[in-house]
Amino acid sequence: MKTRIYLLPLWLRLWHWSNAVLIVILTVTGASLHFSDTHLTMVSFARAAQIHDIAGMTIVALYVFFLTANAVTGNWWQYIPKPPGIMARSLRVMRYYAFGIMRGERDPHEPTPDSNFNDMQASAYFAIMYLVMPVVMITGLIFLFPLTAPDRLFGLDGLFPVAVVHYMAGAAVVLFAILHVYLGTLGHTATSQYKTMITGWHEGDLPSGRTSSRRAR
């Protein structure tokens, strides 16, 4: 039978959508800066630099909020893939995305308040939010105050490694975000996960009374 559970607290949803908007802004302006003389430029260079700086600082502030809220509410635990059996469960998720979903099978992982992500999501979100994003933000902050970069490094300008790492890590975030948008359509229906991220309510298909799907399988 259908269950309806309150999965995502308001703060998380607000953070998520603000973060999403900022990533889009940073991507558009970042591309305008990097490909300044091509058709990928959507915003003039001067305006792009201005907007990118402001959006960058905002997303750093938002990230601090994200960390704090995660620590206070204990939500950080969701991002930790839990052994044993991570590989096996991840493979099952991948198999489901590749074949199972075509055959109309049930998602092997049913979200619950204490286990929102499947193991693949947990690992991917962990890598992006706790490894890649900090790299983007730290290099971005150095970029924001370029005089703090080392004068020279390995015979090249000190800003060079900062810029290259910022660009590549930023690209990784953008590529992940594209995939993330698509994976968001792989819920029970194409839009169900989007609705959950807006309302906070998840329409599940667990047997009533059950709150955790992990041990059952």
Place this chain on the structure above:
Amino acid sequence: MQKRRRWLAIAFGLIVASMLSASAADAQSTAALDPAKLAEIRDQNAKCFACHSPEGLKSPPRQDMDLDKLKTMLHDPALYETSSHGRVECRTCHGVGATTFPHGANLKAQVSPCSECHAAKVFRIETQFDASVHAKTQKDKFTCWSCHDGHVYNIAAKIGAPHKIIAQDNAMCLDCHNSDLQFSKFAPVDKRRPLIGRIHEWLPNTQLHWAAVRCVECHTPAGRGFSHEILDKSKAEKNCVSCHSRDSSLRTRLYRHLLAEEEETLGFVNSVILPHAYIIGATRNPWIDGAVGAVAALLIVGMLVHTVLRLGAALWRRRGRRPA
């Protein structure tokens, strides 16, 4: 064994000999003058430096001098030596009146104008200079010397290192444009000096730009080589992309002397700039950009295929043809 040693010795001898001849050729090219002539020039100039240098002021060769006045007229022998005029005798420009002390009365008026020795250059440059904002507004006061201190100035091609060229050439402009006193000596009476930082507020990372580009990059017309026409402020370069792009104008400006050394470091375009600055939009790597584009394309194609399969499978299931 013996034979191999002999070969090694010969090879070693050849290497040493080639290094010696190379360094000899080097010394010759930097000293276009013969050593005797060079020594004579140094001797002559040392006579002036006996008074007109920090050392000279510390231990003046005579007591009957106006030391307070001399204090404002000191020159650094080392800087002079490395300048474009390092091999020119002081008296060639200042006249023989300077060689005796007390100096002649109107020594100042006797200095040779640039054109006396650089007729062709001055002829070319003067038309540009005459069109510049400075010459138009202060023709009587503004001269070549207002920017070029011929005792220290060195041409860009000889300096080589961009940050040193920038430091020299920007100091030229900032000497006036950062000093109320100096500015007022040239400006019309009622003209207040606009603050350089304030004027260029629209340029982000202003301090970084001052260390990475020259004023003349934006204040002279684009083209091959350097023009002495300092443009009216309304014509100054405000377009970021003139520098922040693949075809950066800096290639024909600040970096034009280094272009010959350009090699594609790590596959970057404009890599001649990389050892000195990272310029967004200009120093970029087509390989990295291509890789990012390729991954994005793969991702999108993958998602499209998956979507089509999903839709197809859903239709198939709905039609009930799928065997249970």
